[in-house]
Amino acid sequence: NAGVTQTPKFRILKIGQSMTLQCTQDMNHNYMYWYRQDPGMGLKLIYYSVGAGITDKGEVPNGYNVSRSTTEDFPLRLELAAPSQTSVYFCASSRLRVETQYFGPGTRLLVL
Amino acid sequence: TQLLEQSPQFLSIQEGENLTVYCNSSSVFSSLQWYRQEPGEGPVLLVTVVTGGEVKKLKRLTFQFGDARKDSSLHITAAQTGDTGLYLCAGKDSNYQLIWGAGTKLIIKP
Numbered sequence: 001n002a003g004v005t006q007t008p009k010f011r012i013l014k015i016g017q018s019m020t021l022q023c024t025q026d027m028n029h030n031y032m033y034w035y036r037q038d039p040g041m042g043l044k045l046i047y048y049s050v051g052a053g054i055t056d057k058g059e060v061p062n063g064y065n066v067s068r069s070t071t072e073d074f075p076l077r078l079e080l081a082a083p084s085q086t087s088v089y090f091c092a093s094s095r096l097r098v099e100t101q102y103f104g105p106g107t108r109l110l111v112l
Numbered sequence: 113t114q115l116l117e118q119s120p121q122f123l124s125i126q127e128g129e130n131l132t133v134y135c136n137s138s139s140v141f142s143s144l145q146w147y148r149q150e151p152g153e154g155p156v157l158l159v160t161v162v163t164g165g166e167v168k169k170l171k172r173l174t175f176q177f178g179d180a181r182k183d184s185s186l187h188i189t190a191a192q193t194g195d196t197g198l199y200l201c202a203g204k205d206s207n208y209q210l211i212w213g214a215g216t217k218l219i220i221k222p
Contacts, residue, residue: 004154042116042200042212043155058209090154097208103154 002026004104006091012110013081021076021107023091031094032074033058033101034066036087043090049074050097081111115139116203118213126221128190133199133216136183141203144177144184145210149198191220 007022025032030051035043045058049068063085065077074093078085088108092101116137125131135144143162147155159168161177161184168175172195174187188195198217202210 040121040214042214043202043210044212045209092154098204100157100160101210103156105153 004091004093004102006089006104006107008107009105010108010110012112013078014112015081015083017081018077018079019081019109021078021089021091021109023074023076023104024072025074025091025093025102026072027093027095027102028071029093029095029102030071031097031101032068033092033094034064034074034076035090035092036060037090037106038087046076046089078109083111085109086111116201116211116213118199118201118216120216121214122217122219124219124221125191127193130187130189131191131218132185132187133218134183134185135201135213137203137211138182139203139205139211140181141205141211142181142208143204144181145202145204146175146184146186147200147202149200149215155200191218193220193222196220 004025033048034046037043044060046064047066049055052071055066068074088106090106091104094101119134145160146158149155159175164179164181166177172189176185198215200215201213
């Protein structure tokens with residue numbers, strides 16, 4: 001089973017560039033989440049989705065956008081990359097909000 | 113803002129020793145989870161504790177939820193090199209959102 005997959009694994013962006021972080025899950029989970037993990041800090045929720053067509057902001061949504069056109073995919077868009085967005089980004093999914101979240105391997109992003 | 117503080121931030125011990133790491137908050141959580149994360153991978157759930165005072169065992173790992181559901185501990189008996197990793201705690205708030213601690217980086221030396 002693939003579970004949650006994320007691409008790319010690593011990316012370097014210049015300030016002001018844009019990119020999309022891809023996330024796909026094959027477990028037919030309703031809920032999907034995007035987190036960022038900074039050194040010495042806990043994971044912070046950026047956006048989440050309760051199903052196709054429905055998304056909502058988490059704790060740190062500024063500078064990011066998401067969409068959920070299918071159950072499987074939940075891409076995260078950075079429109080104007082800033083050095084403060086240098087981080088490791090994790091996508092996760094769960095069947096229900098109260099159930100276990102399963103995490104992808106992460107995308108390491110460096111903005112210079 | 114709810115915060116979860118983990119201590120110590122870093123711990124390096126010899127194989128065979130025992131250790132305890134802590135997760136503390138001033139807030140009450142409906143449940144608390146412990147995850148282990150290895151380099152280049154996402155967190156993997158180890159256990160969920162729900163009831164105040166609850167103790168759960170996973171082989172050599174013992175997890176306890178505080179009576180007031182504000183704190184938790186993870187005790188490892190006879191640590192092995194395979195226990196090396198980043199241990200994260202996360203509390204679930206009333207909106208089912210996870211509030212994460214910064215983690216304890218554990219290194220077990222052979």
